[in-house]
Amino acid sequence: MTDTADIRFLLTIQQNGSLIAASRKLGLTASAVTQRLQQIEKKLGSRLVERTARKLTFTEEGMLLCLRGAELIEQLDTLLEDLRIHHGGLVGTLKVNAPLGFGRRYLAPVIADFQQENPDVDVALTLSDQPLTEAADRFDVVVHIGELRASNLVGHTIAPNARFVCASPAFVKRFGNPEQPDDLAGLPCIVLRENQEDVSLWHFSKGKTGRSVRVTSKLSCNDGDVIRRWACEGRGVILRSEWDVADDIRQGRLVRLLPGWKAPDAHVIALTHNRSGLPRRTRNFMQYLQARFKPLPPWRV
Template identity: 80%
Template sequence: MTDTADTTDIRFLLTIQQSGSLVATGRRLGLSPSAVSQRLQQLEKKLGTRLIDRTARKLQFTDEGALLCQRGAELIEQFDALLDELQVRRGGLVGNLKVNAPLGFGRKYLAPVMADFQRDHPNVDIALTLSDQPLTETADRFDVVVHIGELRASNLVGHAIAPNARFVCASPAFVKRFGMPESPQDLAQLPCIVLQENKEDASLWHFSKGRTSRSVRVASRLACNDGDVIRRWGIEGRGIILRSEWDIADDIRTGALVRLLPSWKTPDANVVALTRSRAGLPRRTREFMQFLQSRFRPQPPWRS
């Protein structure tokens, strides 16, 4: 190689990798595609090796380009963590914190937490992105991804935030009209409402009682990707819903919803926070994680 890449070069290459195209990279950096292409050519000339194959319809990193991204990302994390430590010693947390979270939970519980954290650390700039499918977003765009429910195989590291059960519920008027179901199989004959999220099989509901397991395919004439809409439809008596404890605990307490099949358990949907690694996280990310966990312990607010 004729020269070495600096941190600016590595960040530039990582942005291309995360964006997936030179056009998208230009949008993120505020540059034209030709300017991005020219800068990439200059980097390749500096290093004396081709980093990206641009003849294919989709960008394909060469072995050298992939290695530089992999090792470079580790070095950038360590470098940023070092700078954060130096800034903290000079007087507080600084930098950017980007968090992705589910729509309903983010609105109700995470937004206040993040606002309070920013109030306590005024030099930290916070960006909260709410999504109905947070795991489908590019994880590298965020420092923390809040997830509720089962976590499929992932290279992200999970940090426990709060326990969260799921309950089958309906309005008192619905129960009066259709009666109280006695077993999970009864649900197949009743109007149900499903939440479509994270590309799950939303109409297949699973139950357990001791060593006995049951799965039932519910009939759904109403579906939505917004949990708050599902909850409102349930309260209005439009069908049976399967919702997280954090969302409907208050409605059960006030009687707006009635829990069905209380002797049968549905799979828990615990709240976790995901990061790209456990070690080497910036100080602001570690402090935020501790702050977030403290707001849900010893008991989460929905169990207070």
């Protein structure tokens, strides 16, 4: 290969999963993508991709080229960015993935301000109800709330965030105030479907004592704002992040239940790739994001 264009071309095919999807991304016809791929294979003397009508599979040589090539591209882009920074501000594209509700309320304003302060940086924000199930290599930063399963990404703490059991005052008046976590099993509850978790099994602790309760839910949704509104309307009990319900508790629209019992924290973290190889724009954005939530996050002010 004489330049990085061929490597970037192959990485686009890998990231999009098919020649047709890659052609849309590149703005080319499918036949043009196929022809270019054949030219690269001829140049290297190796078959890189096995193509059938239904499936596209990279060969061992193709996978090696993409793996090592991605590392080289990242190093080259970082080098070029550092050189350009010496003559001005941050440049390039920053791709961020975040949960729907938190992204709308708290992350979108931060990103807009960051971009305004760094006009040569293009920021692409993607909101998802399951950010961890997205292809992590498509994003520079993935914002996550809660416990992190095994991952090869690097975690950066953004803000503390507790989780509260809540219901409306009208609901408490009708059903009573639960005294123990086990009491929740007999109450109508509302659950949030996210990250393929067991969302109806709620865990609590008081000192060294732990309790887990399986709640009954007739209402569920993958959008936290919906279940919060349902709870405010008196339709059931929710277990929800502090960032989402703190204002409703202050305004009296929701009442915190079981204050003596603690649900597992769900701190806000940001995930990136290897810490040492981050482009300058990503490192600066992480610092900017952390600074915006200090000394206290807005839900605790």
